[in-house]
Amino acid sequence: MAEGYLKHFAGNKAEVYSAGIEAHGVNPRAIAIMKEDGIDISMHTSNTVDEYAHLEFDYVLTVCDNARENCPYFPARVKQLHHNFPDPARANGTDEEIMQQFRQVRNQIKEYIKWFVEDNLK
16 A cells, blocks of 8 residues: 555655565455555555665665564665554454455555655655
């Protein structure tokens, strides 16, 4: 979801990569919830940080404590920002209750990414 909003809000101001500690695939509920907000992430892929080890980054954003704790070392010039969002994939309840939790997290991520782009990518 963060990748989708970064690409949406940053436009051509940034080259966006998304990766995790492990590749799990793109959650179908995340695809559906983002589509509700007009963002298509259906073609996004699930990548690991190791795939981008050869690249230099200006910013690294981590969006969960597990990623922050297990994130590889980045050179000092990289600005690292962290915000721990709840993992909606771990939500319990009816399908509608789970989707509502995805919406809540989506909206939190949207606001955070919007702030990041406005504050850092001028």
